Amino acid sequence: MDRFHRIFPALALCLLPLAHADTRQPQPCDDALLASLAAQLGQQDWTLPHERGDESLVAAACKPWPDDPTLSVVTLAYRDAGDTTPAGERDLKWLVAKVDTQSGQLRERYDDYLGEDAALEIDAGSLWLDTARYHLAPDVRAFGVLVRSVARGASCPDAGFNELLTLVVPEGPRLRPVFSTYLYAWTTVKGTSCVMDSDFQSEQANLTLGLGPKQAHGYADLVVTAHVRAGRQEPVLRKVSTTLRYDGKHYPFDQFSTFWMRETQP
Template sequence: MDRLPSILPALALCLLPIAQADTRQPQPCNAALLDSLATQLGQQGWTPPDGHGDGPLVAAACKSWPDDSALSVVTLAYRDAEDTTPAGERNLNWLVAKVDAQSGQLRERHDDYLGEDAALEIDAGSLWLDTARYHLAPGVRAFGVVVRSVARGASCPDAGFNDLLTLVVPQGPRLRPVFATYLYSWTTVKGVACALDGDFESEQADLTLSLGPKQAHGYADLVVTAHIRAGRQEPVLRKVSTTVRYDGKHYPFDQFPTFWMREPQP
């Protein structure tokens, strides 16, 4: 399967969903579409995930394709019906696809796995589709899938990441990943998170993407901008941007972005 290079996080890092306020709109999938997809994938017994059940369909998101209302984009995390592995230890099937909106017939697809561990756990709200205007080249519009972890992670970390965005582009009947990074990250800039002296400071960054004015290998540059705050409800302290150029296969960029971080104070 087509996978972007990944880097294992250091043990001191964790994913902290609790620190974020989720303002994204729901992207539900109707039951008829899910039935069609289950049949095509050799599955059965799917019901829309609601966070209360323990069915084989763990997470799902569906959205109309902006360029053609006859198409939809979908993303699913599912396991085989006989798989009873507990949450946090599962190796979930992950589908990202463009489908016929009426029949649910798969048009273009990318298949991969979401391997849960101490830093990654999936629930009903973990998947979200990003259909911003990623017109990377003439006739090539990418879309993104955001994976949010609900894993508790380390109890006293000094940094963390969440909301992994993957951009995919069409390539025949397949969707090919070309970019991936965490959209939310935080780091310690002073002190120790769990110290009792209260001399602790941290900064967090929310990343956004835009298209640059130049191209490389036929694809537009991506401009990644970090909006940095001292806390979730605090004003933006500064913005830091970096440009990523397509190398002919993908946009080389660190999944665990550090370009915005300052050196920690003693």
């Protein structure tokens, strides 16, 4: 399946903001951990990803698990040795996992693919782990994986999106995605982006997640809040929120969310 073509209880909403990509702290992986993972995945000769992302291991992020110092969470984008498909056209293997920090042994995992195209291209800094306090149930703590594209995209777009966040929860030896959406989006309000005139106006939204005071099917509600601006450095024009209820399998939500746009607001 290609996902790219395709506190508890609380009295008030608890916001769990994700910093912008430019200010996120690095999440490097230890050489020994990468070597162990490569062996388990049938790969070899992995080195730390370079900025261009042209090695077998294209991107990697590792972070200690807050609830247990003996565990870490990792995410990798990689391809088989000898695959010379150019960047922007690759079908990269994608791993999200919990591992034993000392041995690198996989504990729980989720495997998928990142199919690159005009809108998605991965480099060494494209993956980032979010271990905020996503306590969806008393014994369930989710964590997030952020995928940031470096693709140039269309030459004259009227909208855009980036920073796809996916939340996963443990399910036996597997990790299961329960929520996914882009945390950054923009849209044209007036005019055309390619025409440099005074009529062009756009709005952008940065999304944050919080946990609501209610629950459904044993999982807390998710509250998605859009902070809407006329530009990255502009003040917030408005905040728009929507509440998601777990349906027993996932939180139904559009990856390309539009609830914050003017014409879609109630």
